[in-house]
Amino acid sequence: MSPIKTSLLAALLSVVITGAGFGFVQHRRIGEANRLRNANDQIRFEANQRWRAQKPTVPATVVSAGGEPSGDRAVAATASERVPAQTADYRNEGLATPLATLQTFAWACDRGDIEVVQKLLFFDGPARAKAEALLASMPSTARTAWKSPEEMAATLLTSANMNGPFPGAAILEKATVEPIREGRVMLRLPDTPKDRGEYQKTEDGWRYVITEKMVDDYLARNRGRPLPEP
Secondary structure, rough: OHHHHHHHHHHHEEEEEEEHHHHHHHEEEEEEEHHHHHHHHHHHHHHHHHHHHOOOOOOOOOOOOOOOEEEEHHHHHHHHHOOOOOOOOEEEEEEEEHHHHHHHHHHHHHHHHHHHHOOOOOOHHHHHHHHHHHOOOOOOOHHHHHOOHHHHHHHHHHHHHHHOOOOOHHHOOOOOEEEEEEOOEEEOOOOOOOOOOOEEEEEOOEEEEHHHHHHHHHHOOOOOOOOOOO
């Protein structure tokens, strides 16, 4: 092999090895960042729980797995029977309860599964009207790709939750349920970015609610910006 070919081969191998090394380091950094984020969420959540435990509380009515009112002790017992999750460890738990839907929502977003996320959504009436108006105002490519407000919202939510992930499954399973009205609850995860999500009971199970306020907030944040493309 000529010296020139030898030099070129050495340079090529150096580029490949260096690229692989950078990729490995970047992967390690992302994994470490995710681990630290989940650990930080866990610490903040547990600190909030200790603070709340020191305050006198009045037993609240919550919604049980069967959708009927029950004491908060019953919900706590159900949560304690689950196998603790490690780090994020998101999982598909179906839609039988608000807590199950929360876990499934995190799992689907983490996988980037827009089709599943779409099936988890429930639009309030005014929110749907505003989302339909937003979709109608978008370029033809978006109107063709997104055939419904649910599909548009699922894409935007999946992207947002991949960039700002849910806390780990071990934290999600500690969410407390606050009734809003019959068939509608709020899940509380104080000191986490996913606090106060609303869930609606439907014939097919519990679904994550897109409220009018959520649509208004989205429009306000993106006023004057280019319309999103699918």
